[in-house]
Each structure stands twice: as structure tokens, then as C-alpha cells.
Amino acid sequence: xxxxxxxxxxxxxLLCRILLDDRDDRVRRQAAESLGKLSDARAILALSAAxxxxxAAQVRIAAVEAxxxxxxxxxxxxxxxxxxxxxxxxxxxxxxxxxxxxEIKGDQIGIQxxxxxxxxxxxxxxxxxxxxxxxxxxxxxxxxPEEALVAIDxxxxxxxxxxxxxxxxxxxxxxxxxxxxxxxxATISEISxxxxxxxxxxKAIITYLENLID
Amino acid sequence: xxxxxxxxxxxxxxxxRTLTSDVNPTVRAKAAEALGKLGxxxxxxxxxxxxxxxxxxxxxxxxQSLGKIGSTAxxxxxxxxxxxxxxxxxxxxxxxxxxxxxEAxxxxxLQTLTAPTPSIRSSGxxxxxxxxxxxxxxxxxxxxQIESDSTAIAQIIDALAAIMARDDTSNQQIQTIAxxxxxxxxxxxxxxxxxxxxxxxxxADSIPDLLELLKDPDINVVQSAIxxxxxxxx
Numbered sequence: 001x002x003x004x005x006x007x008x009x010x011x012x013x014l015l016c017r018i019l020l021d022d023r024d025d026r027v028r029r030q031a032a033e034s035l036g037k038l039s040d041a042r043a044i045l046a047l048s049a050a051x052x053x054x055x056a057a058q059v060r061i062a063a064v065e066a067x068x069x070x071x072x073x074x075x076x077x078x079x080x081x082x083x084x085x086x087x088x089x090x091x092x093x094x095x096x097x098x099x100x101x102x103e104i105k106g107d108q109i110g111i112q113x114x115x116x117x118x119x120x121x122x123x124x125x126x127x128x129x130x131x132x133x134x135x136x137x138x139x140x141x142x143x144x145p146e147e148a149l150v151a152i153d154x155x156x157x158x159x160x161x162x163x164x165x166x167x168x169x170x171x172x173x174x175x176x177x178x179x180x181x182x183x184x185x186a187t188i189s190e191i192s193x194x195x196x197x198x199x200x201x202x203k204a205i206i207t208y209l210e211n212l213i214d
Numbered sequence: 215x216x217x218x219x220x221x222x223x224x225x226x227x228x229x230x231r232t233l234t235s236d237v238n239p240t241v242r243a244k245a246a247e248a249l250g251k252l253g254x255x256x257x258x259x260x261x262x263x264x265x266x267x268x269x270x271x272x273x274x275x276x277x278q279s280l281g282k283i284g285s286t287a288x289x290x291x292x293x294x295x296x297x298x299x300x301x302x303x304x305x306x307x308x309x310x311x312x313x314x315x316x317e318a319x320x321x322x323x324l325q326t327l328t329a330p331t332p333s334i335r336s337s338g339x340x341x342x343x344x345x346x347x348x349x350x351x352x353x354x355x356x357x358x359q360i361e362s363d364s365t366a367i368a369q370i371i372d373a374l375a376a377i378m379a380r381d382d383t384s385n386q387q388i389q390t391i392a393x394x395x396x397x398x399x400x401x402x403x404x405x406x407x408x409x410x411x412x413x414x415x416x417x418a419d420s421i422p423d424l425l426e427l428l429k430d431p432d433i434n435v436v437q438s439a440i441x442x443x444x445x446x447x448x
């Protein structure tokens with residue numbers, strides 16, 4: 001069995017895409033609020049990217065609130081016996097149903113206690129996370145680093161040509177890699193530090209950045 | 215659904231980064247609020263740093279979050295905030311110190327009982343009541359008899375009642391003063407508050423005094439006496 005459609009995941013993917021891409025502040029804020037209500041961990045990357053990089057304060061506020069609801073949802077479940085209306089499933093089951101999903105789970109590039117890293121690197125990593133969340137949503141079926149690299153390359157070629165508010169730092173890297181060798185290296189090491197074994201996307205992004213400075 | 219360590223870390227990182235670097239004070243305050251609600255002492259240092267934020271809104275939320283988290287590491291900074299010029303911030307700091315049950319803050323909180331701003335006096339009294347230490351009794355009794363702000367008076371008698379419930383010696387001492395006020399004071403606002411205090415502790419032996427008060431010229435005192443009788447005779 002390859003893919004079992006899971007309606008909730010479809011909704012979350014859609015809301016994440018709206019949150020990251022829609023032109024209207026109010027629409028993006030509403031997407032963040034709905035993701036908070038759904039309280040699903042798969043929205044964390046997109047919400048976190050919105051909290052860090054959305055140009056509208058109301059969207060960033062809604063994203064912070066939604067992230068709080070997600071972390072709190074789990075705690076309140078630990079205290080009460082069973083969630084009332086949410087379907088329960090263990091990660092194991094999700095793996096059986098949808099391999100692609102497990103790959104995404106493994107792709108969180110955590111940054112642990114990195115408040116010492118320079119703001120530029122932090123901003124870049126936030127942008128990377130946002131971009132990755134977006135690319136992942138577009139290509140849920142990718143399972144090898146090679147495929148992921150192709151997707152990342154395609155996406156970043158597009159970034160080069162568009163003036164996107166979200167990717168100020170990342171865009172500089174891609175346009176003039178020679179001037180940012182140090183920063184790119186620091187970013188790579190920061191990602192590698194928290195590199196997860198099965199993370200196809202993390203592997204691909206590191207390869208991509210390394211190619212930039214070669 | 216359980217969050218993985220990485221997922222949790224991503225959320226925490228987002229809150230911390232937002233608190234330290236967002237350009238908009240409302241967004242920073244929202245992140246401070248989220249950290250406070252998570253209630254994890256790990257966030258105390260980053261919140262303490264944020265006490266220096268240039269926005270009063272952010273500082274206010276940070277103070278409240280420090281109170282919610284309840285880490286004693288926040289006590290010195292909160293004591294320092296009691297003397298802030300912005301009275302909303304010192305009020306919030308007093309309340310946070312109360313939530314922390316910060317005995318070390320008692321001397322500084324006693325000072326707030328004579329502050330020029332009524333809201334600071336009120337919150338200082340409330341905090342002293344929460345801490346519940348008998349050392350605050352003399353200052354609370356003194357403040358009670360000169361206080362003119364109704365909210366502050368209410369907080370003082372609440373604080374006195376809280377300490378009476380925990381300490382026998384204070385209980386006797388405060389009762390004696392309260393009965394003296396009830397029978398001798400010419401200040402009807404003060405008499406009324408003394409009646410309310412006696413009602414709060416529901417003492418059977420204060421019934422004769424309370425009955426006497428039914429003849430009081432001030433209607434508010436009579437009303438409070440009737441209410442207190444309801445408690446005392448129950």
C-alpha cells in the first residue's frame with residue numbers, strides 16, 4: 001500500500017501554503033488561526049517561518065498563538081485521558097499509511113540553544129526552514145536526497161528571479177555565493193549540528209549550499 | 215499526538231527569537247506571554263534579559279510571565295522593578311512577587327505600602343497577603359489606618375485576614391486592633407473595613423460588637439455589620 005489519503009493532512013498542507021504564500025494579511029492570519037485550532041505538529045515549520053518572517057505583525061502574532069496552542073494541546077492531552085474530537089494515531093501507524101509523511105517528520109532542522117549564533121545566520125536558517133516547508137508541501141512524494149536536491153535547485157532558481165520579501169538573506173547567498181562563503185559555511189555547520197539521520201531534505205539542502213561555495 | 219524533541223525545540227526557538235528580535239512590540243509581548251504560559255523555568259533567563267526591552271508593553275508582559283513561571287531566580291530583578299517610574303510595571307512586579315511567595319521581597323514590598331500611587335499600594339498589600347508572613351503585620355496595620363483608597367483598604371484587610379488564618383499571634387493582635395477600630399474610630403470608612411475584616415474571620419466572640427454596630431449612624435457600616443453577622447453566626 002503506497003498512499004492512503006488522510007484528509008486532515010491535506011487541509012494542513014493547504015493551510016500552510018496559504019499561510020506562507022497568500023498576498024492578503026487577513027487571509028494569512030486566518031490560516032495561522034485555523035492551524036492553531038487543528039493543533040497538528042506538521043504545521044510547526046510553516047508557523048515558525050511565519051512567526052519569524054511574515055511582514056504583517058498580526059500574522060506573526062497569530063503564528064505565535066498557534067504554536068502555543070500546538071505545544072499546549074499536547075500537554076492538556078497528557079493530563080486528560082483522551083482527546084475529545086481528534087483522531088488518535090501513533091507515528092508508527094502514520095508510517096505504514098504514508099511513507100512520504102515519515103520523511104517529512106524526520107526533516108525538522110532543530111536549532112538547539114543557538115541564541116549565540118549571529119542574527120544573520122539565524123535569519124537565514126529561518127528562511128531555509130520556511131522554504132523547505134514550502135518545497136516539502138509541494139513535493140510530498142520525494143524520498144531520496146537526489147530528488148530533493150532537484151526540487152530545491154528548481155525552487156531556488158525561481159527565488160533568484162523573484163523579489164520575495166521572505167528570503168532576503170537566502171537570496172543574497174544564492175545570487176553572490178562568493179561574498180557569503182563564511183556565512184554559508186556557518187549555516188551548513190549549524191544545520192549539520194542538528195542534522196537528522198533520515199532527513200532527506202536536510203541532506204539535500206547541505207549539498208546545495210556546499211555546491212554554492214565550491 | 216506527541217511532539218518530538220525537535221518539534222518542541224522549533225516552537226521554543228521561535229518564541230525566543232520573536233521575543234528578542236521582532237521589530238513590533240505587540241509581537242514581542244505575545245512571545246513573552248507564550249513563554250510564561252508554557253511555565254518552564256528554562257525561559258527565566260531569556261525573560262530576565264527581556265526586562266530591559268524598550269517597550270513598556272513587553273516589559274509588563276515579561277513581568278507577568280516571570281510571575282507565572284515561578285522561578286525564584288526572578289526575585290532580585292522583580293524587586294528592582296518595584297521602584298520603576300512606570301506605576302503599571304511596579305504594580306505588575308508586586309503581584310508577580312506575591313505569586314512567587316517571595317519572602318526576600320518583604321522589605322521592598324513594605325515600602326510600597328507608602329507609595330504615592332494607590333495601585334502600587336494595593337498590589338503591594340495583595341502580595342504581602344499572598345506571602346502571608348507575620349513580619350508584615352505592623353506595617354499593614356499602620357497603612358490600614360491611614361489609607362484612603364478603597365481598593366487599597368480592601369487589599370490590606372484581605373492581606374491581614376490571610377495572615378490571621380496562618381498565624382495565631384498575628385490573629386490575636388489584629389483582632390484586638392480591629393475591635394478597637396470598630397468601637398472607637400470616628401472614620402466610618404475605616405470602621406466599615408474593620409467590620410468586614412471581623413466578618414471574614416467569622417468570629418463568634420465578635421457578635422456582641424457587631425450587634426452594637428447595628429445602631430451605627432453610617433448605613434454602610436450597618437450593612438457590613440449585618441453581612442459580618444451572617445458569617446460569624448453561621
